[in-house]
Amino acid sequence: MAHHRLAPRQYLILGLVALCAPLGDTCLSRGMKHFPPIHLAHPGELVAAVFTPWIGAGIALLIGFFASYLTALSWADLTFVLPATAFGNVIVALLSRFWLHEYISVSRWAGIALITLGVGFVAHGPSLTEEVAHLPEKEHVS
Amino acid sequence: MMHPTPGFWASAAMISSVVLSSTTGEVLTAAAMKSIGDLDEIRARAGMKGAIKAVITCPMFFGGVFFLAVAFFALLFALNHLNLSLVAPASASLTLVTNAIAGKIFLKENVDGRRWAAALLVCLGVYLLAI
Numbered sequence: 001m002a003h004h005r006l007a008p009r010q011y012l013i014l015g016l017v018a019l020c021a022p023l024g025d026t027c028l029s030r031g032m033k034h035f036p037p038i039h040l041a042h043p044g045e046l047v048a049a050v051f052t053p054w055i056g057a058g059i060a061l062l063i064g065f066f067a068s069y070l071t072a073l074s075w076a077d078l079t080f081v082l083p084a085t086a087f088g089n090v091i092v093a094l095l096s097r098f099w100l101h102e103y104i105s106v107s108r109w110a111g112i113a114l115i116t117l118g119v120g121f122v123a124h125g126p127s128l129t130e131e132v133a134h135l136p137e138k139e140h141v142s
Numbered sequence: 143m144m145h146p147t148p149g150f151w152a153s154a155a156m157i158s159s160v161v162l163s164s165t166t167g168e169v170l171t172a173a174a175m176k177s178i179g180d181l182d183e184i185r186a187r188a189g190m191k192g193a194i195k196a197v198i199t200c201p202m203f204f205g206g207v208f209f210l211a212v213a214f215f216a217l218l219f220a221l222n223h224l225n226l227s228l229v230a231p232a233s234a235s236l237t238l239v240t241n242a243i244a245g246k247i248f249l250k251e252n253v254d255g256r257r258w259a260a261a262l263l264v265c266l267g268v269y270l271l272a273i
Binding site (some may be wrong): 009013022025026027028029032033035037038040043046055064065069070071073074075077078079080082083086089107108110111112113114115116117118119121122124125126127 | 168169171172173175176178179180181182197204210214215217218219221222223226229230231237238241242245246249250251252253254256257258260261263264266267268269270271
């Protein structure tokens with residue numbers, strides 16, 4: 001496996017993937033809590049939810065996430081991008097602690113430490129699997 | 143608005159639907175992006191229009207988007223019945239493991255010890271954040 005080092009711009013793209021996804025999920029959750037329980041017999045109610053402000057904001061953030069995610073996947077492996085961008089969970093937890101002044105239990109601090117360790121592990125390794133060069137096709141002898 | 147809490151199997155089915163559709167979509171999308179090549183290079187060579195054209199003319203990309211859309215509506219459905227503190231970490235952590243397996247099998251990625259360790263550490267970390 002070759003060691004593909006990332007440029008600062010590529011780290012920025014990974015940062016956008018990490019931030020937009022959890023913030024988008026939070027907006028979706030807030031929006032969906034205003035709806036009564038939706039049943040599979042009425043799937044149209046799910047589509048109607050798309051046009052409410054919180055769900056709309058969540059979708060806008062998730063579009064930003066998807067654009068960055070596609071860019072990242074074009075130069076890095078899926079198994080590199082996903083753990084590396086899990087750092088967004090840590091950012092959201094730290095924002096909730098220092099911005100919203102929420103209490104973070106010992107187990108959550110342990111979770112933050114494990115995610116940081118996991119991200120450090122994968123980010124220190126190669127970002128892309130080296131492709132095996134295509135060998136010339138053998139000539140068929142009839 | 144208070145919702146009746148679904149049972150264990152109903153919750154597991156909702157989260158499994160998100161995980162399976164999300165994994166399928168992500169593997170198809172990753173395969174599509176690998177076949178297209180580095181988007182930064184394409185954009186430098188052919189501009190933003192060229193990069194967008196390269197993506198939207200790849201049929202496998204739409205297969206990925208279809209399954210990601212299924213995952214999105216499965217997530218909306220799950221969030222309507224379950225708490226975000228359960229759905230988001232459970233689906234995120236399980237998707238990491240299923241993607242590592244799918245990446246090795248279908249995308250032939252070199253999932254070495256470092257990547258397995260990272261996937262499992264992040265999976266456990268996300269679980270601890272949720273409890």
